[in-house]
Amino acid sequence: MITIVDYEAGNLKSICNMLDFLNIKYKVSFDPKEIEEAKKIIFPGQGHFAQAMKNLKEKNLIEPIKNAISNDAKFLGICLGLQVLFEKSAEANGVKGLGIFKGEVKKFTKGKIPQIGWNKIITTPQNTYLSDDYFYFVNSYYVCPQDQTIISSTCDYNINFAASVEYKNVTAVQFHPEKSSKAGVIFFKKWLNS
DSSP states (O other): OEEEEOSSOSOHHHHHHHHHHTTOOEEEEOOHHHHHHOSEEEEOOOSOHHHHHHHHHHTTOHHHHHHHHHTTOEEEEETHHHHTTSSEETTSTTOOOOOSSSEEEEEOOSSSSSEEEEEEEEEOTTOSSOOSOEEEEEESEEEEESSGGGEEEEEESSSEEEEEEEETTEEEESSOGGGSHHHHHHHHHHHHTO
16 A cells, blocks of 8 residues: 655645556555555655645654654655755755755756756666656756765756655655656556565
């Protein structure tokens, strides 16, 4: 059973649609106990870093998410769900992220912002679930991990940036695999079956 974290941050429906398409059982929850005890978690995200952290705090989900990760729950963060894993973001000065990874989130300074559309990722040896393929992005910001070895793929948008990270039981991607057609389906299947 997959637990999707509902903290009022966007793309829930598209994640549910993908899991329905794959005939995967899941539940959508904002119950701290359910999330803390979950074995597989999808953490979606769309919107503003500060609002996401505010919602997580109000719903008492910060510690349950951290505890689930500490307890080796398989964790998948998507888009904003990647960014909040870091310590801070240029989108919200003074707002602390979850701090699962050391590093920060920076804003693109060149080209059309946000980046919207298909772009190719290049995987690194850290990658388990992705392939060098085109995925669908909608992002103005990108993560800068202090530990570069957790980067599992990179992408180029006027700058080479981390498109995904992977460390032990945590996988997180900047793009939207649920909107990435065949490449997204393949990614979800690999992650769900792991």
